[in-house]
Amino acid sequence: MTVLSLPPLDLDNAVGPPEDDSPLRSVSTAVSVLDCFADEAELGATRVAARLGIAKSTACRMLAALATGGLLERTGAGRYRLGLRLFEYGQLAVDRLMLRDVALPAMGELRELLRETVQLGVGVGTDVLYVERAEAAGMNVRFRSEHRRNPAHSSSAGRVLAAADPALITAILERGLQRYTPFTVVDPLRYRQILAITREQGYATSREEFEPGWSSVAAPITLRRGGRPHPVAALSVVGPTSRVLGPRKPAVVQGVRRAAARVSADLERARG
Amino acid sequence: MTVLSLPPLDLDNAVGPPEDDSPLRSVSTAVSVLDCFADEAELGATRVAARLGIAKSTACRMLAALATGGLLERTGAGRYRLGLRLFEYGQLAVDRLMLRDVALPAMGELRELLRETVQLGVGVGTDVLYVERAEAAGMNVRFRSEHRRNPAHSSSAGRVLAAADPALITAILERGLQRYTPFTVVDPLRYRQILAITREQGYATSREEFEPGWSSVAAPITLRRGGRPHPVAALSVVGPTSRVLGPRKPAVVQGVRRAAARVSADLERARG
């Protein structure tokens, strides 16, 4: 059972016009309508229509249909928001990854060992989506939904995933290495270099490349597929730079690698 | 902003034929296709077509369209499963409820106080969906996705939600009081009686009515809407019957009520 997913979807967060090349146009536009709600919590028919370049009446029908399906909910007068049925489906989706259950104990122990936040990330397109997180004490307030997804090029988790996946590398480079901080690696050559080092070392780091002051260390969770191990997810430790890349760096690296190796072994044992 | 949702969708878990009465037929069938994946983790076109009573080709197109939209993922050869994009949307949906953030601290404290599992449930149709859960120590293995949703009539959380909502009561009774254990209340008169007591007391209990050996106590989280407080969610404590309905029952009841009242106040203060 494969765990890594590479749908050929364009992750333009600038919600584009309804995708055209696929069959089932109304279904495609329905998904585009859902996409509109990624940016804004509540929307009406007019705004949706304007964003997608469709008629207002069409948008209204779409919203109504999605609402009767439970994917959206009405909030009073003609405004809609994402429905709780999506929560249900989403939980089913990650539960069935069975990756989360296997990784949870190791994540808890790693958090106790290092006293830092531990994340479990999987690849979604050219992004990393964190499906589980064990927060360090006192971090309850940090990390909200806006930290649930990262561009792969600027995170350590994204690097261990990309290191063994040439197709993903080209996709990331095509998308462009956007700069988030002064430390973000934006030079393709340097990026490839870093991936080579990642391959060699078996782990990756990111030093304040996505958010100033915050760094991370990641190791791949692998699954034997057709002979050789293939990374399907990443375990990463994130915290203030001085705490994860300072004097404790060797301990952090060793801890992450061991935990990831353990999860890999458990996953291998439990795979169906 | 309303939090309780009452979409008129039929929650027949026997996935019915594609719903007909709504506009946008293909969108409706697409949602029905998603529903198929609530029961089974992986499906192919043939099974989906058989379940929904549609042509195989139609099912194939639906699956392909949903996959390009990211709501489904392909797993190898023509089989599909729920996609991680659903997880993302689902997280957004509950994050925006802002109920969860407000309730989380109180849930943690209540768990420490009682050393039992604390749940935050909202109404979805005639079911209760638990959007957050603070597990008692040593309970990590219990509660999986199959415990994320309960019929409202047999749970304490469902009772505090229904007690103040006549429309919900009739919907629950129309759906029928299904028996799960020898203790499940299945008599409509007795059920109404219990709801009356719930209204009077301000909390509800369920004694092994859904799963033998497990009972729960719930109190409503309310929000002032148009003058009088209206329950929008429920806080419940669940555990072995002897621990939550035995000698400690007064402490449990008091703890749940206080925590729910605190969440209500916080929600009132933070409501937009």
Add this chain to the structure above:
DNA sequence: CCCTGCCGTTCCGGAGAACGGAACAGCGCT
């Protein structure tokens, strides 16, 4: 080895549905 089920996918024509535009209705504001 070839054949035969089975599955997913593609092709095609007709029928029906969805689209867009315009008109209607409710609401807040000036």
Add this chain to the structure above:
DNA sequence: AGCGCTGTTCCGTTCTCCGGAACGGCAGGG
């Protein structure tokens, strides 16, 4: 009251989507 803004409904035309059948792979068994 008038106006501008919403969301919703109605209608005719067009184009999309549906179902059936044919195609291509794959596996198992004769």
